[in-house]
Amino acid sequence: NLKLSGELLNDKKIGLWKEYYKNGVIKSTNLIQNDTAMINQSFFPNGNINFQGIKINNKRSGKWTSFHENGQVASEGFYKKNTKEGSWTYWNKNGTKNAEGNYTLGKKQGHWIFFDNTGTLRTSGDFSNDLGDIKTFDTVGNIQSEGTLLNGEKFGNWIYFNPDGKIIGKAVFENGLG
DSSP, rough: OOOEEEEEEETTEEEEEEETTTSSSSEEEEESSSSSEEEEEEEEETTTTEEEEEEEETEEEEEEEOTTTSEEEEEEEETTTTTTEEEEEOOOOOEEEEEEEEETTEEEEEEEEEOOOOOOHHHHHHTTTTTTEEEEEOSSOOEEEEEEEEEEEEEEEEEEEEEEOOOOEEEEEEEBBB
């Protein structure tokens, strides 16, 4: 079966290159513009697009978009030399927004908001180098808890509230364990 196709000029890839799965479905395409820049696309085995963006010197640069296998957009944001940089937005498989915020040097920075599968705000917080002071909310907007996230895991002191806003519990977390 055909695995790879494209053109060479002076032993260098040029133009459109295609890579294939064993079943003949396209796995990826690369449109090589020059020695340093290419437009890159990758596909799921079902033929739907997985991700797309530009690579410069073989590193993700500029705007990139990824997709769920069902075709819905999964994420959209920017890279600088293979590192997330700037505004990013994430979506659930059903098309509702999951999260949005900014990265600096690949780490969450500034205000982030997170939603559940129905698009209801569930968590928000301010981050500095992936360390965030956040609050979680129930489906009607009442605060449920507040604490710190470090690299996506609960860290330090957390406080839990009932729907009336009264404290019902406290916990201390280390390495995501309370």
